[in-house]
Amino acid sequence: MSNVEKPDYENVIFARPGIMVDRSTHFCPGCGHGIIQRLVGEALDDLKLHERAICIGSIGCTVTAYEYYKVDGMEAAHGRAPAVATAIKRCRPELVPFSIQGDGDLASIGTAEIVHAAARGEKITIIFANNATYGMTGGQLAPTTLMGMYTSSTPDGRNAAQSGFPIRVSEMLATLDGPAYIARVAVNSPANVRKAGKAINLAFRTQLAGLGFAMVEVLSMCPINWKVEPVNALEWMAKNMIPQFPLGEFKVLPAVAALKKADKE
Amino acid sequence: MSERTLMGGNIAIGEGALLAGCQAYFGYPITPQNDLLELMARRMPELGRVFLQTESELAAINMVYGAAAVGFRAMTSTSSPGFSLQQEGISYMAGAEMPAVIVNIMRAGPGLGNIGGAQGDYMQCTRGGGHGDYYLITLTPSTVQEMMDLTMLAFELADKYRNPVLVIADGFLGQAMEPVIIREKVKKLPEKKWALTGAKGRPKNLVNSFEMNPIDHPRRIKLLLEKFERMRVHEVRYEGLNLDDADIVLVAYGSAARSAITAMNMARKNKLRVGLVRPITVFPFPYQPLADLAERGCKFVVAEMSGGQMIEDVRMAVGNQNEIKLANSYGGVPLEADTIFEAIDILM
Numbered sequence: 001m002s003n004v005e006k007p008d009y010e011n012v013i014f015a016r017p018g019i020m021v022d023r024s025t026h027f028c029p030g031c032g033h034g035i036i037q038r039l040v041g042e043a044l045d046d047l048k049l050h051e052r053a054i055c056i057g058s059i060g061c062t063v064t065a066y067e068y069y070k071v072d073g074m075e076a077a078h079g080r081a082p083a084v085a086t087a088i089k090r091c092r093p094e095l096v097p098f099s100i101q102g103d104g105d106l107a108s109i110g111t112a113e114i115v116h117a118a119a120r121g122e123k124i125t126i127i128f129a130n131n132a133t134y135g136m137t138g139g140q141l142a143p144t145t146l147m148g149m150y151t152s153s154t155p156d157g158r159n160a161a162q163s164g165f166p167i168r169v170s171e172m173l174a175t176l177d178g179p180a181y182i183a184r185v186a187v188n189s190p191a192n193v194r195k196a197g198k199a200i201n202l203a204f205r206t207q208l209a210g211l212g213f214a215m216v217e218v219l220s221m222c223p224i225n226w227k228v229e230p231v232n233a234l235e236w237m238a239k240n241m242i243p244q245f246p247l248g249e250f251k252v253l254p255a256v257a258a259l260k261k262a263d264k265e
Numbered sequence: 266m267s268e269r270t271l272m273g274g275n276i277a278i279g280e281g282a283l284l285a286g287c288q289a290y291f292g293y294p295i296t297p298q299n300d301l302l303e304l305m306a307r308r309m310p311e312l313g314r315v316f317l318q319t320e321s322e323l324a325a326i327n328m329v330y331g332a333a334a335v336g337f338r339a340m341t342s343t344s345s346p347g348f349s350l351q352q353e354g355i356s357y358m359a360g361a362e363m364p365a366v367i368v369n370i371m372r373a374g375p376g377l378g379n380i381g382g383a384q385g386d387y388m389q390c391t392r393g394g395g396h397g398d399y400y401l402i403t404l405t406p407s408t409v410q411e412m413m414d415l416t417m418l419a420f421e422l423a424d425k426y427r428n429p430v431l432v433i434a435d436g437f438l439g440q441a442m443e444p445v446i447i448r449e450k451v452k453k454l455p456e457k458k459w460a461l462t463g464a465k466g467r468p469k470n471l472v473n474s475f476e477m478n479p480i481d482h483p484r485r486i487k488l489l490l491e492k493f494e495r496m497r498v499h500e501v502r503y504e505g506l507n508l509d510d511a512d513i514v515l516v517a518y519g520s521a522a523r524s525a526i527t528a529m530n531m532a533r534k535n536k537l538r539v540g541l542v543r544p545i546t547v548f549p550f551p552y553q554p555l556a557d558l559a560e561r562g563c564k565f566v567v568a569e570m571s572g573g574q575m576i577e578d579v580r581m582a583v584g585n586q587n588e589i590k591l592a593n594s595y596g597g598v599p600l601e602a603d604t605i606f607e608a609i610d611i612l613m
Contacts, residue, residue: 026477051465054335057473066471072461074334074472077357080327083319087331087339088461090315091289095335095463113327116320 017041019050021068028135030230032220033061035187036100036129036196037068043201044069047208052096054088056081058110060102061135079110082117085124096207098125104134107143107169114173114215121178121212125203128169128215131222132241139225143167146244151225166244170217174250180212182251186219188237192247199249202260211255219245268447275301275342275439277409278368278432281416282340283308286451287366289315289332289339291325295347296380297436298370302342322347326354326367333363334472336460338420342368344436345386346377348394355429356395359489360474364423366416367401368432370439373597381597382435382520387574390431391548398486400493402500403431403548405518409443415545417448422500424455426492433547435570437520437599502545503554507533511540513612514558516579517568518544521600525568528592528605539609547575555582565589566608570600588612 016022020041027033044053053071057063059078066073076084081099088097106114106128117124133151134140140153144166148157170184181203185196196218203214219241223233252260272280279301282290290305302318309316315332319325325341332339343351348369358365369390373383393399402422404415412434419430461470476482507529508514517525522543532539542558544551555565564587567576573591580589592608594600 051463054461054463057475063475064477066473070464070469072464072470074331074461075357075361075475076330077327077353080323080330080354083324083327084331084334086317086324087289087291087315087328088335090317091332091337091339092335092462095461097331112320113324116324 017045019044019070021070023068025068026064027061028224030221030223030233031061032131032187032218032222033129035193036127036218036220037065039193039197039200040098040100040127041069042197043204044071046201047204049096049204052094054095054097056084056097056099058099058101058105060105062100062102062129063136065100079105079108080113081105082110082113082122082124082126086117086120086122089122089124096125096204098127098204100127100129102135103128103130103132103142103144107167114169118173118213118215119176119178121180123207123210123212125207126215127200127203128217129220130217130245131220133222133225135222135225139222146240168245170215170250173215178213179215179251180253181206181214181256183249184217184219184245184247186237186242186247188219188221188234202256205259206256209255209259211253217245269444270447271442272409272445273300273439274409274412274434274441275370276304277412277445278342278416279304279308280447281413282366282420283312284413284448284450285417285420286338286454287314287340287420288337291317291319291328291332291339291341292343293319293322293325293347295322295344297372297382297439298342298344298368301368301370322350323353326351329365329367330354330358330363333358333365334461336457336462338454340366340368342370344370344372345374348386348389352395355401356393356397356399357474358429359393359399359401360397361472362427363429363472364427365429366419366423366432367429368416371433371435373595379597380436382437382439382570382599383595383597384435384519384521384570385572385574385595386433387547387569387571390433391550391578399489400496400548401429401431402426402496402546403433405545405547406432406434406438407519407522407543409441410445412438413445413448417451426496428492433519435520497549500546501549501551501553503551504543504545505540505554506543507540508542508558510538511558511563512538513540513566513609514563515539515541515566515568515605516544516555516575517541518547518575521568521570524600524602525605527602528568528609531602531606532609537609537613550578550582552578552582555579559583559587563587564612566592566605566612568592568600568605570594
């Protein structure tokens with residue numbers, strides 16, 4: 001018995017990944033999370049992780065991530081997904097725990113858990129959805145909010161005297177010895193979505209190969225809270241967010257680079 | 266075939282956990298339970314089991330949650346300030362119905378307080394402790410033997426009810442050395458069909474406490490409340506000593522119960538008819554036996570190492586007709602038998 005229905009690949013050129021549940025999401029119009037969830041679904045399908053993946057829902061807009069995959073899932077408290085994933089992997093190494101954490105979850109309340117999971121080199125996969133705000137609670141100041149950016153809790157725009165500066169998590173974690181793969185991607189254009197998909201796939205393969213901690217930071221649109229039209233959010237990200245959070249790879253262990261190279265050949 | 270050996274209280278908890286088949290231990294150093302963490306650091310890997318010293322008590326409890334979710338018998342141990350941090354994870358586990366054992370070797374609070382033993386976390390332990398409607402079976406050893414036995418029982422009860430179970434003691438008991446009979450190892454662990462083991466040959470399993478739809482949540486809570494009621498009916502444990510002819514009943518648990526036994530013996534030497542009710546579970550609390558003694562006209566002395574917390578449960582059991590006196594110590598100092606004896610004397 002399999003939980004996964006097989007699409008008719010011969011006649012279908014684009015389909016929902018078989019590992020994903022056929023249902024609508026709770027995301028707002030123009031939100032990047034739907035794309036991210038799909039890219040994760042594609043990676044899980046590609047790597048045939050239907051019977052091994054454990055989806056850990058984190059608090060924020062990804063809270064019900066586990067509803068969208070036909071794999072075992074659980075909910076973690078706000079910021080604690082890396083701790084939960086650590087235990088799952090250490091107890092049952094054959095499982096493939098992953099979480100999609102938002103920037104409030106990962107970069108604010110969960111800084112201790114993510115830093116130490118990374119430092120220990122836990123063989124887990126973290127997808128870090130960074131949209132520079134607290135989406136679920138109505139667009140408050142996040143640790144990743146850009147300087148001068150208006151949020152519901154920085155009515156005059158973020159200023160350093162009051163709220164300090166945005167945190168570049170990927171760069172910060174890349175200074176540690178534990179991580180095997182850290183990259184930042186975006187989902188604001190077809191080309192970037194393709195690159196994001198590859199990075200997410202590699203982050204899962206890093207875990208499967210037992211190489212260490214893998215995190216992909218994905219810059220994600222939040223038009224509702226940015227207060228821009230969905231289509232303009234794509235441009236807004238390119239203009240405002242990517243300069244602050246440059247795309248690229250920040251940590252690639254040689255063994256991970258070898259995986260990547262094998263991919264190309 | 267049972268072996269008798271001299272053992273420290275914290276160590277007996279660790280050995281009890283190993284005998285009960287604890288498969289994963291996560292902990293953070295905090296006095297006065299470090300010898301337990303250190304024991305597990307050595308013994309768990311020896312046995313091929315999971316040990317991790319975590320970055321905080323918060324991480325520890327969330328790892329326990331993850332380990333429980335994949336069907337492992339999991340445990341953490343801490344002391345009062347760390348226990349406060351763990352309330353978040355415990356609440357999630359109660360909500361998601363995850364079994365685990367949490368050991369709290371209590372020290373004096375509030376705040377950083379003092380590392381001396383205390384029983385000031387009574388309310389936090391017996392009223393759930395974290396946010397939301399939940400309770401935890403709370404076991405209170407008062408000897409080193411019970412540290413082992415009740416830890417083993419804690420794992421059984423956690424799995425039986427799919428709920429976290431607390432073992433609470435204090436710093437004095439944690440360091441006590443006593444002879445212990447080593448129990449038989451648990452050979453067969455219960456099957457957990459709900460565990461996250463990969464959705465292989467079955468629909469996916471889900472471990473969560475979240476209900477998006479407000480219509481669904483009361484239904485889930487009702488099931489939890491019914492479970493806590495079953496605990497109240499089936500899991501009350503206490504020891505009664507010299508109750509048949511008692512005029513005065515001491516009520517005490519843990520270290521305080523040891524002083525209470527000494528005070529009771531002093532009283533009996535003075536021909537005073539004094540007995541003892543020693544709760545072994547403080548949730549569920551032995552309300553009924555105390556109510557029965559109240560009916561008989563007994564007076565009560567509540568002996569505890571706090572400002573007076575368990576006395577509220579005793580008052581609830583006894584009602585307003587019978588006299589109740591508090592004999593206590595607080596701030597991390599032991600409760601002397603003399604203090605309890607004085608309270609008996611005043612009531613006589």
